[in-house]
Amino acid sequence: MSDKVNLDRRxxxxxxxxxxxxxAIAPGLFLYDFANARPTGGAASxxxxxxxxxxxxxxxxxxxxxxxxxxxxxxLPAAKSPTDVQWIRKVELKQISTGRQISLPMMCLHCAxxxxxxxxxxxxxxxxxxxxxxxxxxxxxxxRYCMMACPYKAxxxxxxxVLSHDGEMxxxxxxxxxxxxxxxxxxxxxxxxxxxxxxxxxxSAMLFGDLNNPDSEIYRRVRSVASTQLRADLxxxxxxxxxxx
Amino acid sequence: MxxxxxxxxxxxxxxxxxxxxxxPMPKLDIGLGGxxxxxxxxxxxxxxxxxxxxxxxxxxxxxxxxxxSLSECVNCHASKPDDNVLGGSAHFCQGCHEYAAxxxxxxxxxxxxxxxxxxxxx
Numbered sequence: 001m002s003d004k005v006n007l008d009r010r011x012x013x014x015x016x017x018x019x020x021x022x023x024a025i026a027p028g029l030f031l032y033d034f035a036n037a038r039p040t041g042g043a044a045s046x047x048x049x050x051x052x053x054x055x056x057x058x059x060x061x062x063x064x065x066x067x068x069x070x071x072x073x074x075x076l077p078a079a080k081s082p083t084d085v086q087w088i089r090k091v092e093l094k095q096i097s098t099g100r101q102i103s104l105p106m107m108c109l110h111c112a113x114x115x116x117x118x119x120x121x122x123x124x125x126x127x128x129x130x131x132x133x134x135x136x137x138x139x140x141x142x143x144r145y146c147m148m149a150c151p152y153k154a155x156x157x158x159x160x161x162v163l164s165h166d167g168e169m170x171x172x173x174x175x176x177x178x179x180x181x182x183x184x185x186x187x188x189x190x191x192x193x194x195x196x197x198x199x200x201x202x203x204s205a206m207l208f209g210d211l212n213n214p215d216s217e218i219y220r221r222v223r224s225v226a227s228t229q230l231r232a233d234l235x236x237x238x239x240x241x242x243x244x245x
Numbered sequence: 246m247x248x249x250x251x252x253x254x255x256x257x258x259x260x261x262x263x264x265x266x267x268x269p270m271p272k273l274d275i276g277l278g279g280x281x282x283x284x285x286x287x288x289x290x291x292x293x294x295x296x297x298x299x300x301x302x303x304x305x306x307x308x309x310x311x312x313x314s315l316s317e318c319v320n321c322h323a324s325k326p327d328d329n330v331l332g333g334s335a336h337f338c339q340g341c342h343e344y345a346a347x348x349x350x351x352x353x354x355x356x357x358x359x360x361x362x363x364x365x366x367x
Contacts, residue, residue, distance in 0.1 A: 038307075039311075040309060042308065043308050044304040044307030126305060127308070128306070128307055136302070136305060137354060138301070152283060164356065165352075165354070165356035171354055173353065175354075183307065
């Protein structure tokens with residue numbers, strides 16, 4: 001009941017702020033961040049579905065900026081061995097018959113039907129109302145069922161004690177972690193660190209936005225450009241999909 | 246019988262006073278000090294419940310900017326010389342938890358350092 005009341009209030013605030021932004025700049029031109037920032041103290045809205053569209057035709061194989069931006073944002077050590085923590089990685093693919101090569105970033109795809117959430121025995125793995133799939137490390141017992149359940153190998157286990165805590169996200173030994181879609185930034189109305197770095201590098205291969213918002217760029221793009229969900233046959237309906245696979 | 250009671254009372258008093266004097270109250274560096282979010286007596290008894298309640302709301306529902314935040318505890322109470330709530334018996338978190346014989350694992354994941362160096366106590 002109270003959730004419903006809050007949702008209505010948020011929707012009102014969102015509409016009102018979008019209208020103000022529209023008046024302030026020009027008709028039809030919105031201040032993106034202002035219109036999407038949640039009021040402080042509000043909960044993540046179920047009316048929002050955060051997602052990403054990654055264009056592999058724009059992604060450059062020589063560029064690693066998304067990975068280094070993520071490592072910097074969350075104070076992650078650069079992965080050296082297969083057991084090291086990786087929230088995002090660059091993948092190079094080659095079509096054998098034609099020799100066509102593509103490069104793309106891979107991370108947690110934030111499924112609408114996440115198998116990691118289904119298998120978690122402590123409900124540490126959960127999906128937030130706005131579609132972001134997270135690990136509540138206060139509850140995580142480090143059993144790693146979620147890592148086995150994830151078909152994208154998106155999650156990592158923290159094997160060793162974390163000595164540096166300069167990142168935005170608290171991290172600790174004995175828990176599972178993965179891409180959080182930079183929820184701390186998204187809650188402030190900003191873009192995830194990887195998306196920002198990709199745009200800064202001049203590639204803009206990653207498009208982030210609300211898949212439920214008809215005014216957002218990603219809403220228009222997924223309706224006008226052919227995109228692919230990885231392993232769509234599994235029916236997980238990931239919020240992150242790809243162009244040019 | 247009365248004498249026995251009096252002796253027993255004296256014994257209890259001696260034991261209780263003895264235990265108090267054996268473990269002195271910690272002398273804590275309270276950092277920036279000033280007004281806390283609640284009064285000190287309430288904070289001593291209930292800070293863990295407040296933090297636990299708010300952490301669940303923040304992590305699971307995405308509610309930011311709440312009144313009771315661990316990083317705000319650290320920002321106010323980190324000791325002035327090294328901007329940390331851990332490090333020795335005079336440091337705010339460590340000193341009191343040593344006295345109370347409570348092991349805290351907040352800082353195995355969370356930062357124990359002050360983030361806002363030039364800050365004013367609230």
